[in-house]
Amino acid sequence: MVPVYVIPADYAVPLEHLRYHARVLDDVRTWYAGATGGWTFTTEPLVVQISRHPFAELAADSFQAWWPKLQREFADYGLSWNRHSTIKLLLLVHGAGAWAGADSENGGIDSIAAAGLVDKGRWGGLALIGDSSAGGVLAGVCPEVAVAGAGERGRGGGTAWWCSGSTYRGTVAHELGHTWGLPHPDAFHAGFRCADSTAYTIMQCHWEYGRERLLDYEVTHLRSLPSFRRDTAVDVVLLSRAAPVAAMGARSVRIESGDSPVWVDGRGGGTGYLWGVVLAGAGASVQYAVPAGRNLLSVDIGLARGARQAAIVRIAADGQPLALVTVEPGSPPQRVVVPLRAARLLLVATTQGSGAAVLGNARLY
Numbered sequence: 298m299v300p301v302y303v304i305p306a307d308y309a310v311p312l313e314h315l316r317y318h319a320r321v322l323d324d325v326r327t328w329y330a331g332a333t334g335g336w337t338f339t340t341e342p343l344v345v346q347i348s349r350h351p352f353a354e355l356a357a358d359s360f361q362a363w364w365p366k367l368q369r370e371f372a373d374y375g376l377s378w379n380r381h382s383t384i385k386l387l388l389l390v391h392g393a394g395a396w397a398g399a400d401s402e403n404g405g406i407d408s409i410a411a412a413g414l415v416d417k418g419r420w421g422g423l424a425l426i427g428d429s430s431a432g433g434v435l436a437g438v439c440p441e442v443a444v445a446g447a448g449e450r451g452r453g454g455g456t457a458w459w460c461s462g463s464t465y466r467g468t469v470a471h472e473l474g475h476t477w478g479l480p481h482p483d484a485f486h487a488g489f490r491c492a493d494s495t496a497y498t499i500m501q502c503h504w505e506y507g508r509e510r511l512l513d514y515e516v517t518h519l520r521s522l523p524s525f526r527r528d529t530a531v532d533v534v535l536l537s538r539a540a541p542v543a544a545m546g547a548r549s550v551r552i553e554s555g556d557s558p559v560w561v562d563g564r565g566g567g568t569g570y571l572w573g574v575v576l577a578g579a580g581a582s583v584q585y586a587v588p589a590g591r592n593l594l595s596v597d598i599g600l601a602r603g604a605r606q607a608a609i610v611r612i613a614a615d616g617q618p619l620a621l622v623t624v625e626p627g628s629p630p631q632r633v634v635v636p637l638r639a640a641r642l643l644l645v646a647t648t649q650g651s652g653a654a655v656l657g658n659a660r661l662y
């Protein structure tokens with residue numbers, strides 16, 4: 298899963314929203330573990346993408362216009378979710394109202410009996426969700442936790458049924474469920490409704506996040522997917538959260554510590570990393586001890602915004618060179634994956650150029 302917080306080109310970057318969305322994604326991951334008996338999805342860390350389109354172009358005459366424009370934009374960035382891609386793209390979109398939708402390459406399971414027995418849900422998907430509920434919470438207009446029985450038609454909301462932090466999390470969990478191939482339960486249970494049911498499922502009653510669960514066949518299906526693991530612990534080690542063994546001219550960025558994201562230009566209006574390590578010019582370096590069982594480095598490497606000269610980034614493990622990456626001004630961040638071959642010490646250094654290099658979302662699997 299690739300989660301992205303999308304901001305229209307002409308909107309300011311709302312720092313509070315970034316922290317909030319990082320928490321929302323953690324919460325939804327934990328929610329799935331609770332609903333499936335300990336299984337949850339693997340995900341990349343959240344990134345921020347300033348769109349190449351201003352608000353007026355994205356919204357056009359209806360909010361449906363967000364859908365094709367953003368799909369095309371992310372396909373141009375190499376993040377196509379269809380055509381046999383395995384990418385599940387989750388776009389949380391600033392300014393897109395309370396609109397939400399999902400699409401899936403597989404269309405979803407056709408019957409309860411098919412749950413867990415078909416590969417539907419393994420292929421690509423797209424979920425696009427407007428962040429107005431989150432905006433309402435941060436503005437103090439919507440409650441963080443929906444009040445039971447309050448809101449429109451008793452749906453437990455604030456000023457509107459969608460207006461609460463818990464409903465927002467429920468919406469994210471619901472739309473992700475579609476991308477994994479789960480339909481609404483009334484596809485199999487004629488007339489299934491939340492209001493007169495004692496069985497709550499996120500796939501029907503997503504405004505009831507606090508008491509929702511998943512139905513048995515939904516759990517069976519999710520557990521069968523390769524993207525679901527029985528692992529409620531943190532599934533990646535973010536290098537920006539680890540203490541380096543040695544560092545020179547290196548700075549860690551962590552959104553939860555109050556840091557602003559670090560920006561790389563070259564894609565739309567810029568890509569922001571909520572976690573990362575910045576190496577300030579030639580000669581900067583950082584070393585980490587690789588924890589046991591971690592054998593893959595995944596990182597987006599780019600040039601920090603404002604840098605005028607290229608940088609060359611060298612990655613080595615236990616003294617053996619593994620990769621050399623050149624980043625030029627204006628070039629987009631490069632997705633780099635390096636097997637560490639049971640190495641114990643990881644070194645990342647800038648060997649040439651005065652530009653500051655960004656190791657965006659640098660992490661170990």
Ligand SMILES: [Zn+2]
Binds near residue numbers: 471475481500
């Ligand atoms: Zn739905």
